[in-house]
Amino acid sequence: MAESSVFFFANSLLAKFDSSHIYEASLDIGVYVHFQSIKESLLCIKAWLQKADRKKERIYLTQLLLREIKNVLYDAQNVLDEFEYERLRNEVVNAHVNSITKCITGTLAEVEEQHINQLRIILQKQKFLLVLDGVGNEDPLKWSELRNLISSGMEGSKVLVTTRSHSTASMMGTIPSHTLKCLTMEDSLSLFQNIAFREGEEKKFPDLVKVGREIVNTCGGVPLAITSMGRRLYSNSQMHICKFMGDFWDFPINNPFLLELRLSYDQMPSHLKHCFEIFSLYPDDFVFHSSEVASLWAALGLLPSPNKYETLIDVANQCLLELMSRSFLQEFVNFGTSYYFQIHNLVNDLARYIAKDDCHMASTNIRKVSKNVQHLSFAKDDLHSNYFTTKSVIRTILFPIEGVGASSEAFLSMCMSRCKYLRVLDLSDSTYETLPSSTGKLRHLRFLSLERNEKIKRVPDSICKLYNLQVLNLVGCTKLEKLPKGLRNLVSLRQLGITTKEPVLPENDIAYLNSLEILNIESCENLKSLFVGVKLPTLRTLTVTKCGSLESLPLDLNHFPRLETLLVDNCEYLDLTNGYDDLNSNLRLKAIHLHSLPQLLTLPSWLQESTNTLLSLIIVDCKNLEVLPEWLSTLSFLGSFGMINCPKLMFLPNDIHRLTALGYLRIEGCPELCRKCQLQVGEYWSKISHINQIFIDEPEDLKQY
Incomplete structure (x- = not known):
């Protein structure tokens, strides 16, 4: 409901006012009294709404009153943003003045507990009845883990599963399930x-x-x-x-x-409602990726604060899993550390209806929107002439459809001059040759994307004054001659995407980004080496794509202690064994995707060090891959495994049947291997038949029949 949204908004602002660094800094610059006045107003709003909820007295506030309250909260948030910007600016300036050159490299060691093994010991040889009522989880990996746990040394166990989902029922295997029927x-x-x-x-x-x-x-x-x-x-x-x-x-x-x-939407926690409403900015049948959604939610301040050992990515993934459990998402594909998914058209209609006052996707039918709209997206390039008032409150501008971007200089000028409180500016697929230096004045900006802007040659150095910026995406800017100077000043940056003609990246500047979690390096054709001696202690996802001159990519636990996801694609001269002769990587990777790597003859041995962590392994278009190592069968937690268009690959490891956690197997474009894995008749079938989801390409000579 609208009232609960206001309550969540007020509560999240109060949490920021109560933070220690805000308190100390407000004292230092003499605005403590003013901040206390704003805080007291927020407390009054919160107490009033909380009292109504506690007494269970339903109060139907008019839309006008709700809007006015929300506007007050937005104003308070804008004040806080300005203050936060100045605080970060002072930190950066002081860092330069004091010549602080040492990057924080220490991270809290991850605490790993073996609860599952302990549970197996406790349950061993016990008899029990486990009832799972109203199950809707369709993740085959989770059910595989449950079956393995139950079958590990226990006798006489009984499990009853009730579900309305036919696909869930089909995955139960030997576990009895009962599909619930509707009431009369x-x-x-x-x-x-x-x-x-x-x-x-x-x-x-x-x-x-x-x-x-x-x-x-x-x-x-x-x-x-x-x-x-x-x-x-x-x-x-x-x-x-x-x-x-x-x-x-x-x-x-x-x-x-x-x-x-x-x-189900009405019963959601307030933050989840806000997150769901943002989907209304996207067209039907849009394919979402979890990291992009997480970045957008975080930039708009929609996510609850993470716990001690969590990041905002973890919180966003939890929100996505909860939305999936409530049937709001479909075609949900789990790649270990990230997800792809879609939203049914009916669900998208629901999101648009609920969010119509705050979110708007521009179309040819409507050329003007309410002055109160906060989030705006464009489906076409020619629809943005009359959308901005003199003092626009818009916080989000998106071009979500690939191939559709902005081209009007007037539109860009309006964004800079009228949208003072922009938090998200997505100019993907635009056709600008440069950005104005005034971009650096968008103090509230958290998300800036110029992805696939193929004409841009220069990005002003002034964007490195956007101290609140969390996402900077320059991927696909193939004519970009050099990166802006001062990247190290972007102290809040969590995600960085780079395309440049430079032969060497500013790695020392990147090493200063102590919040960086996702790094995407694409189409850097002159780049020959990466990360020699550079430490990135907070990095969790590394993507290296279309770097045709890259020869080595040394990675190890000391320099990348939190790295979980590695995607390497279309690097013609990259040898993944180069630089590892005297190096034990000891990486704890969870997802590895290797695409279009001609130098790859077998999997590099250093991947074996992720035996106890790897969840997803995907190999695509590696034309010279001939053999899979026998140690592949020791990846005891591997849940998804795909081999696509690797024509020389003919054999599976002998002990592949020991991959009991494997719930998803796809083999395509590997003619001889596909023949050996054919249903019932293939020589490998008995070793893979336990896998829940199997997709084996039919050999060409059998397709004609």
């Missing part, structure tokens, strides 16, 4: 009335009882939907019930699935 109309009415009214209270509301059948019919016999509707009515007054009925019929619900989602 008679049972649905009985459940609804039992929850909605105290005993005998339904007599007070005969009109509502009469329309109860229609409400229940819309629920389609789904107990969750019926229960949710009943709880919303319980103990409310006649006036509130009438209001509830208006809300219920306000949204054009025409199927029970969408109704259940709407009710």
Whole structure:
């Protein structure tokens, strides 16, 4: 609901005001009293909303009043952003004045506990009944782990799984499952009335009882939907019930699935509602990647603060998994440390309806939007002439569709001059040759993308004054002659994407970025080496793509202690064994994707050191890959394994059947290996038949039949 959104907003701002560095800095520059005044106003707003919620007295504030309250909170956030900018600027200036040149390299050691092994010991030879009710998890890896745990030395175990998901039921294997059926109309009415009214209270509301059948019919016999509707009515007054009925019929619900989602949305925590609403800025059938979504949510301040051993990426992934569990996401593909997913068109309609006051995707039908819109996206290049008022409150500008970007200089000028509070500026696929130096005045900016801007030759050095910037994406800027000077000043940067003609990257500057978690290096054709002696202690994901001159990529635990995901693609001369002769990497990688590497004849031996951590291994278009090492069978946690277009690959490791955690196997474009893995008849079939999801390309000579 709108009130809970305001409460979450106020609460998140209060948390920032209470932080120690804000307190100390406000004292230093003499604004402590002013900050306390703002804080007291926020506390009043929070207390008022909290009191209404505690008393269970439903208050339907007018949209105008809610908007005014939200505007006050936005103003408070803008003040705090300005203050945070000045604090970071002072830190950077002081660092230069004091000649601080040492990069923080220490990180807290990750605490790894072997709970699963302990649980196996405890449960060994025990008899038990485990009931998993209403299961909706469709991740085959999780079910494989559960089956392995249950079967490890235990006898007489019984597991009962109930689910409405046919795909979940199909993955149960030997675990008995029962697919839940919808309630009858008679049972649905009985459940609804039992929850909605105290005993005998339904007599007070005969009109509502009469329309109860229609409400229940819309629920389609789904107990969750019926229960949710009943709880919303319980103990409310006649006036509130009438209001509830208006809300219920306000949204054009025409199927029970969408109704259940709407009710599930209403029951979400406030931060998750905000995150879901941002999807309304994207077109139907859009393919999302988790890291991009996480960066956008973080830039807009929608995520709760991470715990001690978490980052915002971890928090964002938890939000995505929760949305998936609530059936808001589909086509969800897990690559160990990241996810691809889509949103059903009906769900996207729901997001657009709910977020219509704050989010807008521009179309040819509407050329002007409400002055209160905070987040704006464009589906075409010619739709942005009249979208900005003199003092725009817009915080997000997106061009989400690949190939569609901005070209108008007037549009760019308006962004710089009128959108003072921009937090997200995505100019992907645009056609500008340069950015104005005034870009460096967007103090609130957290996210700046020029991805696939193939004409830009220069990025002003002034962007390195954007001390709040968390994402800078220059990938695909193939004419960019050099990177802006002063990258080390971007002290808040979490994600950096680079394309440049320079033969050497400013690695010392990059090493100063103590919050950097994702680094994407693409189309740096003159680059021959990377990271010789450079430490990146916070880096979790490294992508190196289309670097045709790159010859070596030495990586080790000392220099990359938190590295989890490595993707190397289309590097013609890269030898992954080069530079590792006297080096023990000891990396703890979770996902490895190797694409288009002609030098790859077998997997480099240093990958073996990720035996106890690797979850996903994908090999694509490695034309000279001939053999897989036998140690591959020791990757005990490997959940997904793909080999695509590796025509010389003919054999699997002998002990591949020992990969009991493997839930996803794909083999395509490997003719002889595909023949050996054919269903029932292939010589390898008995060793891979335990895998839940198997995709084996049919050999060419069999396709004609």
